[in-house]
Each structure stands twice: as structure tokens, then as C-alpha cells.
Amino acid sequence: MTDSDRHTRSNATLLIVILIVGSVLLTSLVTPVAAHAYLSESDPANGEHVDPLPDELTLYFSGDGVVNADITLENPDGEVVSEESEIDPDDTQIVRVPIDDAAGDDGMYTVEWEVLADDGHTTAGSFFFAVGDEPLDRDAVLEAYEEDETDETIPAIEAGAKALLLVGVVGLLGIPAVAMLAVRPAFARADAAARSSVDERIGRLLAGAAGLTLVGAVVLGLTRSTALGPLSLETISQFVETPLGEAWIVQVTLAAVLAGLVTAAARGPLVKRAVHVVVFGGALAVAGTIAWTSHSATAIDQLEGAVVDFVHLLGAGLWAGGLVVLALVVVPVVRNAESDDRADLLARTIGRFSILAFVGVTLVVASGFVLASWHVPTADGLTGTIYGLTLVAKLVLAALALGLGGLSRFVLLPRLAADQGPETADGLRPASTDGGTERSSRDRSVSTVVRSIRLEVALLVVVVVLSGVLTSAPTAAVASGDDLVESTIEYEYDDHLVELSAFPATEETAGDALVLEADEPIVFKVAFLEDGGEAVASDQPVRLLASSDDGTEFEVELEETDDGTYAVVQPLADEGRWEFRITGAPDGSYVSEWIDAEVVPADEHDHDTHADADGGGHDDHAAGHDTHAKDHADHGGPEEATAFQTLLQFGAVVTVVGGVVAITLESLRLRGGRFDRE
Template sequence: MHTGSPHARAPLAVLALVAAVAALLLGGAGPASAHSGLTGSDPADGSVLASPPPHVTLTFTETVGLSADSVRVLSPDNERVNPRPAHHADGRGNTGRVELADGLAQGTYTVAWRVVSADGHPISGAFVFSVGRPSETAAEVPDTAAGDTAAGRLHGVFRHVAYSGLALLAGAAAFVLLCWPGAGALRPVRRLLAAGWAALAVSTTALLLLRGPYETGGPLTAALDPALLGQTLTGRAGGALVVRFLLLGATAVLLLRLARRAGDPDGRAEEWCPGRRVHWTAAGLAAGLALTWAAAEHAAAGIQVPLAVPASVLHLLAMGVWLGGLATLAAVLGGRGAGGPAVPARAVGRFSTLAFAAVAVLVGTGLYQSWRQVGSWEALTTTSFGRILLVKTAAVVLMLWAASFSRRLAARVLDPAGTAGTAGATGADTGAGRVREPALAVAGTAAAGPGPAPGAPSAGAKAGPPAPGGAEGQRRRLRRTVAAEAALGVLVLTATTVLTGTQPGRAAVRSAEAAAARGPQVRVVTVPFDTGAAGHRGTVQITLSPGRVGENSVEAVVFTEDGGLAAVPEIRLNLTQTDLDIGPIDAKLTDRKGYWAAYDLRLPVPGEWNAAVTVRTGDIDQATVRAPVPVTGRPK
């Protein structure tokens, strides 16, 4: 039964390939906000509890991935007191919970946590809580950022190598397939294709091995741990890397087949023309490779994921076509020796058009991604993501400025005598049935043959003014501007790599707002007092921790007029919520030999409380002073 021509079936096969890759990478993905942040914990940071809690629960802004050591609770003696690994509390993906051992002693406990955001990047932190009363602690926690480990730094290097490999592979392939098929027989172009493929293959292998220690913060030797590698393969990022491996295998098969078709390595075989099936297959493989990034990083988390993922794919492909195509053009312009093949001027013109289209796609998708990930104008200057994005934007603007020179020079090379539109300018040879296009001839060979040079005006055509420096000067300037664009492209690639590992501005602002909502961990109020007796004046300092609804600890210290500590026979503290007519609540401070304290003061509602502090300095000398104390609600 006839099912349609191969040309008609090729687009459907490509769509099926991309859909299969998307299903593998995006299956089960839920809504999230790129780069998670801690919004709260139970017990709260800095809280003092009357009795040991049964467990510790952390809440984040988005779904997070947990490992065996994602949450560690350490005693004052630096002993781990959570016997089992962390799990999601009540099935909520944005939480992490660990059960604690029974019979915890009094003192300060440290909670160290490290989880993986939905966009594949690890985040970490630590906080403390106390049982009974605070104490000194010997607990040790990492003092570096989540990604600032040997494995994390190497992971960042190979991510840059992977982006560079994608740009070289996609750009060189696009140049061959869309601009100059004959370039596929040139050694410089083949080397670029091989270098791009090899960079992707090596970086993918390294990223797969480094993923485990990168997520867990382990040493480099953990990269060879089979259990950790197995855990990586079951995650979204590991699955994306495996799919990338499979696509690279298919790409290698296609490149080898095309290399045999293109001719001998010296490029002297007759120029070949790839068919539509080759174009569609290459497009499908390129889209699939780009999707392995989009489905595992920022685009797969946050708002509008169904729109963000294809936008990210287009952005990556446009980046590769532009930057990799520039590298290919620079290679063919600068790598021709005497007697080598001429570069058709039409190839330069086609790439100029292709680069313009790629830049248009980059601008459109870049604006959308910037809005989605930055969120506000203020975040451009107040967040790391926004500042790096400004650097990348400046580099792209400089590239466009250099590209404008390249485009004008390319136009002069295409029509050096200003004869566009004439018969001689097109070089039409109706007898041969073929268009002979002007070429960027090797220096010294343009005038070697008899007759007019390619692109010369026909008889009777009015020649335009000669280009400054002659044709060879134009070619040299074109090579320099293309090289400048390629150099700026390296800066753009570097900024892109750093951006993908940086918390987006929208998520950073949200994390900051969540931290502000939790409020400060300690409320300190200092009030002067004067009992009226000589030498019985000073200040009393009240410290309320954590200053939230629920259980709090409170400590009171008296200082003399000259700032020294003073021992007093009694301090009383009462708190009243005037607006709601609650209180007074007696804190029931007790003498702790040098200061007065209570570790079980419960405040029922948030708002501004009025603290009344009575300081007795003698048998009958005392003073009562008042001060407002803000109390926040429980973190959500």
C-alpha cells in the first residue's frame, strides 16, 4: 500500500523523534520555580524548645530532589541524631523530613541540608535549634556554596564544553547543509564537525559521572561509585544525558554517511547536494540534542513550561547556527591555501541571511526567557542572574555591531563592482545550464586565468566605484570581522553557561521575600531605666528568640551606666497585646547567675506586643520601663 513519498514521510519521522525525546525527558514534570529556596522549617531557625521534637521538616519554594544525606541533624557533640534518610513529608514534593532519635539531650542542634532544585542545580544551607537551653556546639557544616566543590567546578567546566560542542556541531552542519554543501569535503570543516561531536561526547560522559558528587557535594572519587551513578541515571538530569548519548550515536552515523557522500578530504570531488531527507534528519537530531538541555534546566521549571521548553530549544539552536556558523565561515575564509577551492560568494550571502534569521530568533526567544526568569527591571541590577544577563546582552550587542560590518563587507565581496542585477554579475551561462557564481578566489589566482574575473560587469554596464583596498583588502577585512564575531561568541557562550548555573532573578526575589516573611531570628530590645536612687541607673537588654508566634526563649541582661554588667536581685517581664486585649503574659524569668532567662514563653498571635520590664536594684528601689516588641507569624 502506498503511504506517501519518502520526502513527505521525513517531517513526520522528525516530529516523532522530537516527541519521543520530549516524552522521555518531560514525563512526570510538574510546575515549579527555577532554583528552589527554603521558605521555612519546623523547628524554626534559632528556636528554643522545651522538649525534643520528633522530627525536623523543611519547606521549599518548589519540588526538590532528596538523597540519603540531604538532611543531617547534628548534636552539640557533632553526632548525627537522625538515624534514617530524608523523605518528603506527607507526599509533598517541596518538603524534606527526617525523624530524630529518642531522648535527645539538652543543647543546640545543627540542621545541615542539601537538596536538588527542579532545574537540576543543588542548593544547601544550615540552621540551628535548641532543646531546653542553647549551648556551645562542635557541629561542623560546609561553609562553601552548594556548587563550590571540586566536582561542582569540573561540572561547570564540562557544561561549557558541552555548549561549545553543540554550537560547533550545529553551526558547522547548518553551514554545510544550508549555505555551501561543498564545504563538507574541506578538512577544516570536517575537523570542526568532528571537534563539535567529540566535545559533546566527552562532556556528556564527564557530566554523567560528575552528576552524583555534584548533587550530593561528595568528593571526586564518588564519580565512580556505582550506587551513586545508578541514582543519577534514574533522575531527570541523568536521563537527559543518556538521551543525549543516543542522539550523538545517531548523529555520528549521519556524519559518517555524509562524509562518504561529500567526496575526498581534499575537497576536489564534484560538489554534492544533500536531499530533503538529510535536512529533516539533521534538523530532528539538532532539536533533540537541544531538548536534552531545555528539559533538564531552567526552562523545565517555573512558569509557562510548555512554552518555555520550545523557546529554549529554538534559542539554543539559533545560538549554535550563529556562533558555530561564524566559526565555520572563519575556518573556510582563513584556511584556504594556494590552489585550494574557492569559497562561493553565494555561500557568504546565504550565511549572512541565515545569521540574520538566527539573530532574530535569538532576540525573540531571549526577550521571552529574560522576562520569564528575571521577572522585573529591578532584578536586572539586584540579582546575580540579572547582572550576568546584562553582560551577555552587551556581548550580543557588540556581536551585532561587528556583524553589521561583516554584512556590508559580504555585500561588497558578492558584488565588488556594484553591478548587482546585471547579466555579467550573475555569471549566467545558459549554454551550460548552470549559474557560475562569483567566488572569493585565493589571492593571486583571481586574475590568473584569461577573460574577465567572475562577477565582472558585462559590456556596457556602468561600473561602480572600486572598493577601498581592492577585492583582496575586502576579503581580509571580512576575515577579521568574522574572527571578531567568533571571539565575542566565546564570551556569549561563557555567559550562557554561567547563567544556566545561576539562580534566576524571579526565584532569587521570591526566596528573598520568603526569608523576609520569616523575619529576623532574634528580637533585641534595649531600654534605659532609672530607679531614682544614686547609682541605680542603666539599661536592660531583652533578647527574644525567634520572635515568632509559638514558643520563644527570652533573656534579660542589665548594664550599668558605664556599660559594665550589673547583678540585680530581680527582673520581671510582662507582655501585652493591646489591640487584641491579650495579657499581660508573665515571662517568669529566673536568675541564671549573671542574666535572667526563660525558655518556654509562648506568644499566641503576631503583631506588636508591649513589653513591661521591671528592674529591682535594691530592697525598695525599682523601675518599670516599656518598649514595643514586634512578633511575626509562623512561616508558611
């Protein structure tokens, strides 16, 4: 064993120990999260009646913190009565909006909000409240609910820029690592022309990866800055003053330095090993800036989330980035080598690379399980959201690539080693003596390995691109929330059909009862229908009488709408059983029907569900403000894991254990030099 081999194996062992420790740490980071910034509650609350109009509006966000907020409040006349939004410096999930002192008219007030989150994505929505006893407008309420639904649109330019950035960083991580620890030791005994060709190709590959990193970083930041306004020097200046913009400046600077370094290395006599060490370190720093502004980092503890994303990127670099070196550097050089040396060179390189690939796969899969447990809390999220479907596609392609890697390592590599024949005392392979049959067998084995490597690389490039799409989409933890549905109960009454509909509802019906959420402004709609389905007008006012098991009662008159139905907006304060009574006189025939309802607690993560159904004054609501703030703080804490999350977490543990065993065995094989002698 040469000193070079000993040094290489010593470095590989040290790297293995560090990465195994990192992978073990992943198993403890399993807190559920929701990325992007979404409105969780407000003061005044959605649908609340207040009197008088408060001095300021307060919005509480869950998930990520807020970098920039554009929030407007319109009075009943459509005039903007809000001042500039103020992000709380001590808690960026809280935004306060002063209200003009002169704005105090009774009626419905509408809040339109759009925020830029720490992860670089914008979210928007609206809600409403009323001043005085004025009823809420049905059309405005329905419009607000429609706008408040999660937007799963993926910005194409941002996703493309992020994909370029990730592909570049994965290359900058994997290329120098594999070059130092696998390729150069494997080619140490090759001729000078082969070694020179390896260096030249690695240099070009590094330059391409550095270029992709720089272009992706620049375009990504410019795209994100447009959340503050049209692209201009002023907008960019405002963006770089935000924490997200500061991280972007660091990212672009590092990418530019790396691009300059690899360019200089290609033109000058710089020490190759030193260049590779610096490039790898710089790539780690760029990966750190990506992880620091990721979904996971900004939605939960900054350090924990960043660590998991960083480990995921590092693993991808060692696996995918290393394979790029095999496909675009080793394979072309091997094809130009002497026929008798091809299998030997390829087997040596794959043997040394396999240990790095095992480390990379372990880190990618283990951290992937952790990330999935955070961002896809239920199995439904895999099929019911764009994020989940993209993740499934990524997992399928990664599994195929992993299968090809296993084929290369455990089937094709032993076949290559068997085709090499024994070494002579001087470490060289004997020439073929069978008239070319043995050479033909080796060439076929080499060709099979080459095809497998190239296909695996193609699959992993697509996987990395899909990762860019994932980081630009709202996670399934947010997007897979309950859909807003309309629940309808029908009764036949004499010659008419009586319908009572409620929107939003948590499900269509529970038997013969409506299922509604407490404290949520609900649009009740009553329709009297003839046999043909035509709406019939009532000769008397249509009323909705309601009473709960807790003794709460109210009676409201419904307003006739353009489509011949009757509607009113009314929240329900008490949880439990309710009874609704509908009265009217379609075609002069008196109707009185009783309908049951079940009112369930509002999901604490739904957008702004804390409405004051009693119609109490703002002073009463303000008295409970500290409680709301405490609830908001609790929303960011750990929740009880779902069964699906527990399964994913178990998968992370199994992956780490299996990976440690595989890496240890592979390390022992490398130490024993078996890849050189098989």
C-alpha cells in the same frame, strides 16, 4: 535562478515559518519561578515547640523537585534519631523522614538537610524545633540561620562541563543548518577546489563540536553524580537510576552516536546533505535533554520551561553556530580564492546566512527576555546576586555581538555588493580594468568583514560559556531574597545605654520601632552599656515583657551570655503592633524601658517560616497539616508579576514583532535574489 537556489529558499522559508511560530509562543510563557530546591516549610515547623515528638518529619520544598535527599535529625544529645528519607512518589517536592520510636527526650532537635534537585544542583540547610517546654538554644539558632542562607557558590567543574556541552551543541545545531542553507548554495558556482575545501573544513568543525558535546556531557553527569557520594561505580549506578541520571544516559548516548557519525562521514563517502540532516536532528535531541533538566523546566511546568530553554538553544545555534562556520570555514576559503571572487563569495554567503541569523537572534532575545522574567523578578537581582551579575555580563557581550552583526549586514555587506560590480550575462564578474584599484577596494572590504565576523564569534563564544555558568548558579529569584539583618534600638537611661537587638529582622528599623516577621524564631539580645561601651551586669534577672494589639502577652527571662549581654529566643505569633518592656538592674540601678515593634507577615517563600509561636502541642499543628500542604501546592503556582517582569515580558513581545518583520523583509530579499545582484 537554479533549482538548487529554489530548493534552498524553499527550505529557508519553511524554517522561518516554524521558528516564527515558536517565537510567538514564547510570549505566553511568563510564569515567575525559582530554580533549585529550597525548603519552604516543614512539619514540625522551624522553631516550633511540640509534645510529644512526632513519628515522622515532613519537609516541603519549592522550586525544583527532589531527586535524592539526605536528611538527619539529631536529638538534644547529638544522636541521630531519624531513619532513611522517603521522597513522595506523587509529589517530589515532599520528603518524609521516619523518626526512631525510642527518641522522645525533651529539648532542642536539629534537622540537617541536603537534597539533589531535578536540575542537577544540590542545596542544603538546617532548622530546629523543641520537644516539651525546653527553650531554644541561642547559639544553635544563630548557626542554623547562618547555614540556611542561600549559597551562591558556583561549582567550577560543573560550570565548565556545562559550558563545553553548550558550545558543542550550539555548534552541532548551527554548522549543518548554515552549511545546507547558506554556504553550499553560495559556493555552488565556485571552483571544485573551493567546494572541496568547504566540505573538508565543515567536517572538521562538526567533529570538534561533537567531541566537545560528548566530553561536556560525560563530565557533567559524573560531576552531578558526586552529589550522592564520592565518585565510584556504585555512585554512578545510583545516579543513573534517578530521573536526572536517565536523562544523562540519553544525552551521552546521543552525543556518542553523533561523534561516531561525523567521524565516519569524515573518513567515508557518506552523502553530505544526509549527514547534516541527521546531525542537526541529533543536536535537537541533545538540546532537548539539556532543556528538560534546566532551571526553567524543573522549577515550573516541565513542558513550558523546556520549550523556552530549547528555543533559546536553537536560536543560539543558528546565530552563534552559524557565525563559527563563517569564521572558520568561509573566511579561510575566501582568502584562498581568486581576488576577484572573494567579495562575491563572501557577499553571497553573508546574504544567505543573514536570514538564519535574524531567526536565531529573534529566538535568543525573545526567549532570553522570558527566562530573565522568570529568574530575575526584580531589577535588584541584576546587581545583587552572582546570577544577575553574570547575566548582565552576558547581555552586554551579546549586545556588542549583535551590534557587530548589524554592522556586517547593513553596512559592510552593501559595501561588498557595491564593490563587486555588475554581473555579465553568464553570471560572472568582469575582471578589474583599473590597474588594481578596484581589487584593492574589494580586498579592504573583505578584510573589514572578516575582522567583524571573527570578533563577533569570539564574543558569542564567551556568551555561551557564561550561559554554562548561569545554569550552575542559583537564580536571582532565590538568591536575591531579603538578607538576614540585626535590628537594634538604643535608649539612654541614667548613666547607662540600653540596647535591644533582634535577629533576624526584615529591616534595620522603622523610625523608633523594630520590624520583625511573624512566626519566626527571633533572637532577642539586651545589653546595658557604660559610656565606654563596656557591658554592665544586671543585679536582677533581666526580663522581656511583650504585648500585642490583639491581646497576646508573654514574659520571659533572658539568659546571660559570655559577652555580658542577655538573650532569649522567642517567636511572635500576632502580626501588627507590639510593645516590649525591658527590665533589669545594671549596677543596682533599676531600668524599665518600653520599645515599639511592628510584626509583619512572613514571606511565604522564605525558608521554613511557619513556626508555632504559641508553643502549642503537635496535635494542634497536625490538625492544620492539610492547610500547610495546600499552601505548599499554591507556592508552585503563578504569582502576580512585578513591574520589572512586566517590562521584560513586553521586551519579549517587541522582540518577536520586530523579528517577524525583519525576517519577512529578509526572506523577500532572498526570494528576489537581491543578495546575488547587489
